[in-house]
Amino acid sequence: MRSPQFGLIVVLxxxxxxxxxxxxxxxxxxxxxxVNNFLNRYTLIQMxxxxxxxxxxxxxxxxxxxxxxxxxxxxxxxxxxxxxxxxVLRALGPMDPVVTVFVGxxxxxxxxxxxxxxxxxxxxxxxxxxxxxxxxxxxxLRGVAFVVSRxxxxxxxxxxxxxxxxxxxxxxxxxxVPLLSMLAVTAAGGIYLSRTVAGRxxxxxxxxxxxxxxxGLSVPRITLGVFVLSGLAAxxxxxxxxxxxxxxxxxxxxxxxxxxxxxxxxxxASLKGGKGSALSAMLGAVxxxxxxxxxxxxxxxxxxxxxxxxxxxxxxVVLDQRGTKLLAGRFARTG
Amino acid sequence: MHPHRASLSLTxxxxxxxxALVASSTLVACGGSGSADASKTFTIAxxxxxxxxxxxxxxxxxxxAAAAELTKETGVTVRIDWLTPPxxxxxxxxxxxxxxxxxxxxxxxxxxxxASKVRGAVDEAVARGVPVMxxxxxxxxxxxxxxxxxxxxxMGNQVMDELATQMGGxxxxxxxxxxxxxxxxxxxxxxxxxxxxxxxxxxxxxAFYHAETPQDAAAEVLRIKNAxxxxxxxxxxxxxxxxxxxxxTDLDPKKIKIVSVDALPAELPYVESGLAPVLFAQPxxxxxxxxxxxxxxxxxxxxxxxxxxxxDLVRVSKxxxxxxxxxxxxxxxxxxxxxxxxxxx
Numbered sequence: 001m002r003s004p005q006f007g008l009i010v011v012l013x014x015x016x017x018x019x020x021x022x023x024x025x026x027x028x029x030x031x032x033x034x035v036n037n038f039l040n041r042y043t044l045i046q047m048x049x050x051x052x053x054x055x056x057x058x059x060x061x062x063x064x065x066x067x068x069x070x071x072x073x074x075x076x077x078x079x080x081x082x083x084x085x086x087x088v089l090r091a092l093g094p095m096d097p098v099v100t101v102f103v104g105x106x107x108x109x110x111x112x113x114x115x116x117x118x119x120x121x122x123x124x125x126x127x128x129x130x131x132x133x134x135x136x137x138x139x140x141l142r143g144v145a146f147v148v149s150r151x152x153x154x155x156x157x158x159x160x161x162x163x164x165x166x167x168x169x170x171x172x173x174x175x176x177v178p179l180l181s182m183l184a185v186t187a188a189g190g191i192y193l194s195r196t197v198a199g200r201x202x203x204x205x206x207x208x209x210x211x212x213x214x215x216g217l218s219v220p221r222i223t224l225g226v227f228v229l230s231g232l233a234a235x236x237x238x239x240x241x242x243x244x245x246x247x248x249x250x251x252x253x254x255x256x257x258x259x260x261x262x263x264x265x266x267x268x269a270s271l272k273g274g275k276g277s278a279l280s281a282m283l284g285a286v287x288x289x290x291x292x293x294x295x296x297x298x299x300x301x302x303x304x305x306x307x308x309x310x311x312x313x314x315x316x317v318v319l320d321q322r323g324t325k326l327l328a329g330r331f332a333r334t335g
Numbered sequence: 336m337h338p339h340r341a342s343l344s345l346t347x348x349x350x351x352x353x354x355a356l357v358a359s360s361t362l363v364a365c366g367g368s369g370s371a372d373a374s375k376t377f378t379i380a381x382x383x384x385x386x387x388x389x390x391x392x393x394x395x396x397x398x399x400a401a402a403a404e405l406t407k408e409t410g411v412t413v414r415i416d417w418l419t420p421p422x423x424x425x426x427x428x429x430x431x432x433x434x435x436x437x438x439x440x441x442x443x444x445x446x447x448x449x450a451s452k453v454r455g456a457v458d459e460a461v462a463r464g465v466p467v468m469x470x471x472x473x474x475x476x477x478x479x480x481x482x483x484x485x486x487x488x489x490m491g492n493q494v495m496d497e498l499a500t501q502m503g504g505x506x507x508x509x510x511x512x513x514x515x516x517x518x519x520x521x522x523x524x525x526x527x528x529x530x531x532x533x534x535x536x537x538x539x540x541x542a543f544y545h546a547e548t549p550q551d552a553a554a555e556v557l558r559i560k561n562a563x564x565x566x567x568x569x570x571x572x573x574x575x576x577x578x579x580x581x582x583x584t585d586l587d588p589k590k591i592k593i594v595s596v597d598a599l600p601a602e603l604p605y606v607e608s609g610l611a612p613v614l615f616a617q618p619x620x621x622x623x624x625x626x627x628x629x630x631x632x633x634x635x636x637x638x639x640x641x642x643x644x645x646x647d648l649v650r651v652s653k654x655x656x657x658x659x660x661x662x663x664x665x666x667x668x669x670x671x672x673x674x675x676x677x678x679x680x
Contacts, residue, residue, distance in 0.1 A: 027439070029441075037438045043437040043438065046430065153451045173436075246455055249452075251516065255422065296418065296438065
């Protein structure tokens, strides 16, 4: 059977081939070699870096979407976790680099876990749709980040940047850590969803919550779990982002929640729940970043970015719905 | 989830996206730039703070005008690659700096939204042989070779000194301060506070930060006015709020005075009405025009250029409104009200 991601991979390959052919070339000022404007190691690593935040948060958000919910607060969790980490590290002062990294990571994990927990508890306890709850927490958490940081851009210790920008033998200005982190989170998400009982329960809850309840699944516990994991993914992205760029502010990741949801949806997740995968979310993020890169590489007016991404997302969802209806009809006829 | 259903559905989804993407990439490839001859083309990637802020659009016009002049003068095709993000985001700017270096830009012209976020990217671009110049908002302690801009503290001083004069040295003043992360704006706020300290009758109620869009800024002004009904002056360190018309009707020029940085066409009615009797114009067109010429001199012609190219503000009042309007028109602004153009010298 053909992999569900096969089509996405084909699209990416076709798009990248077209870009390579249309991109033109330039002379590298350092080596004097002629370099393709798109197909070069710097651009590919940069694209992976750009996609990493969307993909890491996208994997977490996909869990929520599969369970039939939505998490609009991931960008705000990212901002609050990053700001909290930077403030704590600034308050603690110089420390051993390894300790600094672990403290920073610990703060991001703790803050994002609490945020995810708050989202989950409110969704369960208040019985309000996750869209409303996470829309509210999106503003609350970004507001908290703004107030506590006084909107300052807070530098993080260089020990963190040394980790996020470790060249790992690739050479100057090539930083594979965001790429590797994205792949690691995607692999973890994929294994969790497809190889664990807890992962299969998420599909069950998203596909049919009533049937799941009658079959003995604890829907509230599963709902709480997906929001916590989504928060943690945002925290991981925040750690990576603040470490990579060297600072954190309350305006970080502003609007990223829409890219994250777009990544999941373009990757095939259904907002009705019960459908999606971690790998598809990552590929969706890479596809969005590739579309953005295409605009740059082809020297198009970059203001078309939103139009192209919006159009692609609508086409994807409409065709997805029609395909699902068609299949439902076929199953009904054969069943 | 049924595996066959997932597979077929997703394949259809992806086929649709593929169709759109391949069609769009084919379209753009047909009209795309194609391969550039590096010996005859000099590309400057221009990354301002926000493509929705009119001051940066005028900077872009200046950059393109300078590029056209240099192309005509030297035979080298000077091209401006506009990579400004739609919204202010230091991380996105850092990404775009890397993209510019990756795609073979000969130089980068940057106004930083957040110096701490872009410093690493600037230094890496320079290390990879792509010189960087900044304008408007600098990246201090980076490896950029030059900065074109004013002394921001002095700009803040000028705004407050002028406002104090307009208010007769007495009253409560709010500072409209834009993005709190931008170093240049922080310096202007310091300048306003520093100058205000010289006037015992002037009280600064606070500095108010907001998204740098005209509507957000105007809304902030109205919120401040409602919160401080006895306010008599606004020291605006950027002209965002005056790009709208709403304050012309919502504020009374007899009760309140505004002195602002920037004097673009949309702001001129505020001078005429007396609500903003004085505007300090940044020659924003020159952000692009002077910077592109400086970059070309330094990078292509290998000439020495100063590390700080000074930009002075132009004082705009009713006395020189016509002259300034004509200057804006000469810089390519098409939206200057003809009634200001017709004013005598």
